[in-house]
Amino acid sequence: MNLGLFIPELSIVATAIVVVLLDLFIQRKGLLVWVSLAGLVVSAGFTIAMWGGSSQAIFNNMLAVDNFALFFKLLFLGIAALVILASVDYVSKFAHFQGEYCALILLSTLGMMLMAATADLISIYIALELTSISLYILVGFLKDPKSSEASLKYLLLGAVASAILLYGMALVFGFTGKTQLGEIAQVIQAMSPQILLASPALILGIVLLVAGFGFKIAAVPFHMWVPDVYEGAPTPITAYLSVASKAAGFAIILRVFYSAFGLPNWLSLDWGLIFAVLSAIGMTLGNVVAIPQTNIKRMLGYSSIAQAGYLMVGLATVGLSPVADILGRSGLLFFLASYALTNLGAFIAIIAISNKLNSDMIDDYSGMGKRAPLLALALTLCLISLIGLPPAAGFMAKFYIFSGAIQHGLLWLVIIAVINSVISAYYYLRVVKVMWLGEPVAEEKVPSSGALRVALSLSCLGVLLLGIIPGFVMRLAELAAKMFVF
Amino acid sequence: MSFNYLTTIIFLPLVGAILIAFLPNLGERLIKRIAAVFTFIPLALSISLFCLFDRSLGAAGVIQFEEKLLWIPAINAHYHLGVDGLSLPLVVLMTVLGFLVVLISWKIDLRPREYFAWLLLLETSILGVFCSLDLLLFFLFWEIEVIPMYFLISIWGTGRKEYSAIKYVVYTLFGSALMLAGILSLYFTTGSLSMVDIAQTGLAPLATAIPVVAIFFLLLAGFAVKLPVVPLHTWLPDAHTDAPTAGSVVLAGALIKMGGYGMIRLCVSIFPQVAHNYAPLLVALAVVSVLYGAAVTLRQTDLKRLIAYSSISHMGYVLLGIFALSQVSLTGAALQMFSHGFITGLLFAVAGLVMHNAGERDLRKLGGLARQMIVIAIVFSVAGLGALGLPTTSGFAAEFLVFVGSFSSTAVAGIQVYTILAVFGIVITAGYILWMLQRVFYSEVLERFNGVADADNLEKVYLFAFIAVIMLVGIYPAILTDVIKLGILPIIQGSGF
Numbered sequence: 016m017n018l019g020l021f022i023p024e025l026s027i028v029a030t031a032i033v034v035v036l037l038d039l040f041i042q043r044k045g046l047l048v049w050v051s052l053a054g055l056v057v058s059a060g061f062t063i064a065m066w067g068g069s070s071q072a073i074f075n076n077m078l079a080v081d082n083f084a085l086f087f088k089l090l091f092l093g094i095a096a097l098v099i100l101a102s103v104d105y106v107s108k109f110a111h112f113q114g115e116y117c118a119l120i121l122l123s124t125l126g127m128m129l130m131a132a133t134a135d136l137i138s139i140y141i142a143l144e145l146t147s148i149s150l151y152i153l154v155g156f157l158k159d160p161k162s163s164e165a166s167l168k169y170l171l172l173g174a175v176a177s178a179i180l181l182y183g184m185a186l187v188f189g190f191t192g193k194t195q196l197g198e199i200a201q202v203i204q205a206m207s208p209q210i211l212l213a214s215p216a217l218i219l220g221i222v223l224l225v226a227g228f229g230f231k232i233a234a235v236p237f238h239m240w241v242p243d244v245y246e247g248a249p250t251p252i253t254a255y256l257s258v259a260s261k262a263a264g265f266a267i268i269l270r271v272f273y274s275a276f277g278l279p280n281w282l283s284l285d286w287g288l289i290f291a292v293l294s295a296i297g298m299t300l301g302n303v304v305a306i307p308q309t310n311i312k313r314m315l316g317y318s319s320i321a322q323a324g325y326l327m328v329g330l331a332t333v334g335l336s337p338v339a340d341i342l343g344r345s346g347l348l349f350f351l352a353s354y355a356l357t358n359l360g361a362f363i364a365i366i367a368i369s370n371k372l373n374s375d376m377i378d379d380y381s382g383m384g385k386r387a388p389l390l391a392l393a394l395t396l397c398l399i400s401l402i403g404l405p406p407a408a409g410f411m412a413k414f415y416i417f418s419g420a421i422q423h424g425l426l427w428l429v430i431i432a433v434i435n436s437v438i439s440a441y442y443y444l445r446v447v448k449v450m451w452l453g454e455p456v457a458e459e460k461v462p463s464s465g466a467l468r469v470a471l472s473l474s475c476l477g478v479l480l481l482g483i484i485p486g487f488v489m490r491l492a493e494l495a496a497k498m499f500v501f
Numbered sequence: 502m503s504f505n506y507l508t509t510i511i512f513l514p515l516v517g518a519i520l521i522a523f524l525p526n527l528g529e530r531l532i533k534r535i536a537a538v539f540t541f542i543p544l545a546l547s548i549s550l551f552c553l554f555d556r557s558l559g560a561a562g563v564i565q566f567e568e569k570l571l572w573i574p575a576i577n578a579h580y581h582l583g584v585d586g587l588s589l590p591l592v593v594l595m596t597v598l599g600f601l602v603v604l605i606s607w608k609i610d611l612r613p614r615e616y617f618a619w620l621l622l623l624e625t626s627i628l629g630v631f632c633s634l635d636l637l638l639f640f641l642f643w644e645i646e647v648i649p650m651y652f653l654i655s656i657w658g659t660g661r662k663e664y665s666a667i668k669y670v671v672y673t674l675f676g677s678a679l680m681l682a683g684i685l686s687l688y689f690t691t692g693s694l695s696m697v698d699i700a701q702t703g704l705a706p707l708a709t710a711i712p713v714v715a716i717f718f719l720l721l722a723g724f725a726v727k728l729p730v731v732p733l734h735t736w737l738p739d740a741h742t743d744a745p746t747a748g749s750v751v752l753a754g755a756l757i758k759m760g761g762y763g764m765i766r767l768c769v770s771i772f773p774q775v776a777h778n779y780a781p782l783l784v785a786l787a788v789v790s791v792l793y794g795a796a797v798t799l800r801q802t803d804l805k806r807l808i809a810y811s812s813i814s815h816m817g818y819v820l821l822g823i824f825a826l827s828q829v830s831l832t833g834a835a836l837q838m839f840s841h842g843f844i845t846g847l848l849f850a851v852a853g854l855v856m857h858n859a860g861e862r863d864l865r866k867l868g869g870l871a872r873q874m875i876v877i878a879i880v881f882s883v884a885g886l887g888a889l890g891l892p893t894t895s896g897f898a899a900e901f902l903v904f905v906g907s908f909s910s911t912a913v914a915g916i917q918v919y920t921i922l923a924v925f926g927i928v929i930t931a932g933y934i935l936w937m938l939q940r941v942f943y944s945e946v947l948e949r950f951n952g953v954a955d956a957d958n959l960e961k962v963y964l965f966a967f968i969a970v971i972m973l974v975g976i977y978p979a980i981l982t983d984v985i986k987l988g989i990l991p992i993i994q995g996s997g998f
Binding site: 402404406410436493 | 648651670681689715
């Protein structure tokens with residue numbers, strides 16, 4: 016047992032507690048945001064210091080401390096920091112509960128950091144619930160009818176997903192008698208294929224796990240909650256949900272399926288194909304349904320379903336490739352990083368615009384190129400990145416993840432994916448068109464606060480860097496892809 | 502190599518674009534001057550590149566002015582630039598057009614800041630395509646071009662501009678999506694992203710999991726949309742017609758050449774055997790493009806649309822020359838790309854002037870303009886005669902080489918028949934060009950055009966610059982063919998046709 020390796024998480028817990036307590040005593044609530052940010056930075060500092068160390072397991076093999084987990088922890092900390100920065104204006108509108116807002120974001124970040132590290136079915140479930148419950152509250156934070164409806168919907172569907180997940184875990188546990196992922200893998204590998212095939216329990220368990228996790232990553236057909244929740248939630252929380260929650264879902268899927276079900280090969284081929292099919296359906300449905308949307312948050316909701324589809328190309332690659340091959344995993348990690356930056360950038364621009372307009376309708380963005388040229392330029396860059404056009408990060412991410420897929424016989428899936436990118440160009444460019452070609456509805460400029468500008472510049476800079484010189488982050492992703500094996 | 506010519510040429514316009522976009526408080530005149538400076542220096546550099554280029558036979562297939570840096574280690578991608586005999590003329594073409602379109606756009610007053618920023622970014626991306634020797638870099642530049650073109654058409658265009666712009670984007674992205682799959686397959690099959698290495702080793706000895714034919718056609722799809730080849734051509738008339746004049750000039754002059762360039766550089770160089778097997782099909786498509794394009798052109802009544810459709814027919818000659826697979830025909834195809842760039846660029850430029858000065862583009866309503874616009878009428882006639890391949894214009898040299906090369910090619914059975922059919926395209930071309938000239942300039946004089954102005958001095962400068970290049974290449978084609986030959990020879994030798 017080594018508490019030293021748990022310091023990043025502990026510092027987040029401490030910050031969350033401090034924020035809640037401070038909220039009781041201080042008048043200038045604006046300070047809370049900066050305290051939270053400081054906590055995130057400290058935690059990130061500890062995480063970076065641990066990078067590159069030898070992989071090990073702590074707390075009776077419940078948690079793994081490896082580059083894979085550290086990569087995701089950094090990603091979540093970065094996302095949380097940007098989201099909190101972007102919330103500065105938003106939070107100041109609330110009369111109450113500013114401290115709780117920050118604390119809940121911190122706690123859900125903690126849950127996600129644990130999700131990336133957990134290596135035991137029980138701790139997986141706990142981390143997942145910690146994340147989800149914080150998010151249920153955050154989604155309903157506005158307390159208006161739309162927000163409350165979104166929260167309730169998210170809670171109910173999330174509860175069902177959790178139940179399915181638990182059922183899947185129970186089946187896997189019943190079949191193998193273990194909850195620790197490494198031990199599950201050993202039991203499965205020791206069995207002969209006949210025994211594995213004789214009982215449907217394992218396969219059924221895996222399918223249920225896919226369904227339970229699929230809810231988190233918004234994979235079709237477990238995506239029903241996405242558009243409503245994205246539309247109803249406070250915009251910073253929508254941004255947070257769309258990137259962090261999704262990344263955490265992918266982290267845990269990678270960990271579970273790679274560690275526990277990576278061998279024998281026919282088994283990983285099976286779940287690889289499940290993900291390939293889900294991927295094809297997901298991106299097609301997400302993109303096609305996004306076309307007629309008129310609300311930009313809803314549109315980005317469907318777009319995130321489609322992006323989950325592209326990400327699942329990576330999961331399918333992991334399933335179809337030999338265990339030693341890292342291309343599928345590193346491609347997935349790189350895609351997640353670039354997707355996080357891109358989508359955050361887009362949402363931050365939307366937050367800035369909707370602060371002024373109080374509207375999320377695409378038509379109201381008309382003439383934004385004249386009213387707020389830099390915001391419009393940033394949003395355009397992020398949308399271009401979502402299409403997957405250079406020089407933005409999305410292009411490199413797609414190139415990298417698809418090149419892995421082609422190496423493992425998924426040419427058909429890649430062709431579906433690239434054609435989907437073309438479809439997606441249509442609705443992303445519609446927003447671009449409205450902003451630059453439309454006549455302004457009003458002459459007023461759209462102002463943006465300093466914090467928002469910093470957050471937006473950081474994410475746009477990231478998008479460009481990852482699109483033009485992605486070598487460094489790709490190297491990190493490659494290192495992180497070498498996961499701890501028990 | 503002490504001075505990085507190519508990097509400078511490619512990225513100077515981008516620097517100009519960034520300056521124009523982000524420097525505060527720029528006046529309209531200053532913006533235009535910055536644009537002119539940042540396109541003129543690349544032009545001067547590319548001409549000195551053209552002079553410095555080693556033309557000796559020993560330089561055949563040698564990449565000159567090469568620059569190579571490791572770019573993304575994880576996927577073995579390099580920042581790898583270089584020119585050979587095939588790409589150098591196209592680089593010159595683009596830099597010349599890049600400068601001339603800034604002059605052509607001198608009268609733009611709608612949102613000039615964005616306009617010139619996009620125009621310069623467009624130049625960077627097209628130059629990048631012609632200079633890249635790394636597949637990822639090539640594709641990156643290839644894709645960047647879409648966004649500036651989208652804005653140029655949809656903001657500064659005319660007619661159904663938004664429809665044309667999005668149609669252009671969707672067609673291009675569709676083609677390049679398949680091309681991306683092809684590039685990834687090629688990368689997987691060879692483990693390399695270097696065009697030079699892949700072309701040298703070839704694909705034959707490799708046991709491929711993905712059929713070579715599939716990769717060939719995935720790549721070809723992207724290029725065929727861009728060239729365009731009938732039946733993938735329907736974006737072209739819309740985009741060319743509705744784009745602003747400068748947009749049409751770049752589009753017809755340089756952008757669609759990316760398709761022909763890609764076909765020679767990737768499809769023919771890397772897959773000679775597949776290209777040979779499927780040449781009859783592609784040559785037949787070429788003849789269809791020539792004849793269908795020309796026939797449809799005959800029916801046009803809109804000045805710009807007429808020129809746009811004529812491009813389809815002229816690009817058919819390029820396709821014919823490429824897949825006739827002989828040294829002469831390939832040289833002709835490359836020359837035709839260069840020549841068409843200037844001739845059609847000029848046609849669009851003068852058409853733009855006619856539209857601007859006379860305020861009319863419907864051929865049925867125009868007439869007798871030779872009386873008011875003498876210079877424009879002469880220039881238009883020269884460009885038209887170039888388009889129909891009259892000797893002493895570059896059009897003649899190029900088309901002659903394509904026909905001679907194709908007719909005598911041994912690579913494709915029955916090519917003589919196809920060539921003869923394609924020659925009829927010239928006859929139809931003569932028909933529509935002469936008819937157009939007659940309608941616009943020489944039919945009965947219309948009273949309402951009495952006050953129409955001729956070209957002003959700036960316009961005369963760029964019009965004569967176009968004509969000078971067209972005549973120079975027409976009278977002394979060896980200035981280019983000597984260069985092009987160096988790029989074509991290794992392809993022919995490597996394939997063994």
